[in-house]
Amino acid sequence: MQKTVLERIERLTEDVVSLVLRGDEGPLAPWEPGAHIDLELPNWLTRQYSLCGDPADLSAYRIAVRHDPLSRGGSEYVHLFLRPGRTLSVSLPRNHFPLRPAPEYLFVAGGIGITPIVPMLRAAVASGAAVTLAYAGRSRPFAEELVATYGDRVRLGRPDLAALAAEFPAAEVYCCGPASMVTEAEAVFPRVHTERFEPTRRTFGPDTAFEVVCARSGGTIAVPADESLLDALNHAGRAVPSACREGVCGSCEVAVLAGEPEHRDDIGAPDGRMYPCVSRALSPRLVLDV
Known part of the structure; x- marks a missing residue:
């Protein structure tokens, strides 16, 4: 995580504010158009926001936050309680929406x-x-x-x-x-x-139990039908970073070494990767690099 200081808040519309997060320990990590960050809020919530500033200026990140009337505590906190001067942690930028060269x-x-x-x-x-x-x-x-x-x-x-x-x-x-x-x-x-900022509503087959072999840390974990792969890993002491838990941010990406995952994310997991917050297994066993 990177430490930033909230330098200023600017109201853009009735329901949207812009935040400028200045690096607290020197230049921030580089990024390219389409990237987003995880922002850790003081109320213990983590939310994802697209970077909308200038990639050439690594002294600060700029994001914009809409006040969602059905907020689960993230946008509401930003709009009602967050004030300049607050120290905030942000993740390294991730980009699942890159700009490709074109005429x-x-x-x-x-x-x-x-x-x-x-x-x-x-x-x-x-x-x-x-x-x-x-x-x-x-x-x-x-x-x-x-x-x-x-x-x-x-x-x-x-x-x-x-x-x-x-x-x-x-x-x-x-x-x-x-x-x-x-x-x-x-x-x-x-x-x-x-x-997408929210998952697509789709129908999958019934959740079934499967096993996960942890290739790096050792051991096999049983994933019951009523528990997500992410929760099973965390409960077994193989903590995987996560944020959205909806298959849209990519923060929980893990490498698949063997077995056939059932991809349920909205990102489009690359070959050999999966997002355990929503995805499961089509084979009886997965081997993961955890």
């Missing part, structure tokens, strides 16, 4: 989904690519800043995604926002990179 980009964002898009937009324009942003939502943080900087490259209002697909057939498409927008984008665009 043309179409960015589609909804509400707070703009946060990973802001540095992507800056990098894409700097690369000389053709760039368009379609930005929807009742609350649109950064909207004025983006229009002032990028002019008619920015389109505000609810987009017609089918029309955009026809208008930009060759563009590399990046979408982040409400689940309904992301689902529609995945159905409309032939090629689209997406990031």
